[in-house]
Amino acid sequence: MKSFLDPDLIARTYRDPIAVAVLLVDLLPILAVLVFGWGATPLVALYWLENLVIGTFTVLRMVATLAGNIVNLFTVLFIVPFFTLHYGMFCFGHGVFIQALATSGSTTGSSGMPGLVYWALSSGQGMVWFVAAIIAINLVIYFTDFLMKGEFRETQPIVEMFAPYGRIVTLHVAIILGAVFAIATNEPLLGVVFLIFLRVVFGVIVSAMRQRKLDRASHALMKEFPSTA
Secondary structure, eight states: OOOTTOHHHHHHHTTSHHHHHHHHHHHHHHHHHHHHOOOHHHHHHHHHHHHHHHHHHHHHHHHHHHHHOGGGHHHHHHHHHHHHHHHHHHHHHHHHHHHHHHTTTOOOGGGHHHHHHHHHHTSSTTHHHHHHHHHHHHHHHIIIIIIITOHHHHOOHHHHHHTTHHHHHHHHHHHHHHHHHHHHHTOHHHHHHHHHHHHHHHHHHHHHHHHHHHHHHHHHHHHHSTTTO
């Protein structure tokens, strides 16, 4: 199996304008650090808010599978509420953890998810615009890849349900590594840069995985319609 960081795969990936747009959005936190003076707290809050965005689009993807196969109806009726509750609790626990880490134990966990969202949105200048950029690029991918290219016909609700969890675990590990790096070097800014670097690498891998999926779809189309291709 080729590596997701294979140069040929990366070259194909970034010939796609959507992949380039994803990379630019992933790099936006650098602008936040340089222009708005963000530290680790708003950066981690942004990535936590991104998890909520991903969860919302996961629900939309599960619901959209109904258009591909109405047999999924009963599955969707069960797992959408289950996912909303389970993923919501997972994100809430993660949010309480990162807020406690950022505020030396002072949390708004008692005010629930709305309190955490308010804290995250107010943790850094311009946060709303960065979240809006994340929502926008996810909307583009949802409509172009999942709906227009017919991915909703080829997937199952249960597959979509489990997809976001790996991202949360990866972010959790990245936060811990970034904190350890900042403490070890006694340079908080280096920890922030390291965290951004890890997030960008993760984004590149995700984009490469998307490109592989597009390559497989293209090859399948060529086999099905060789003369047209």
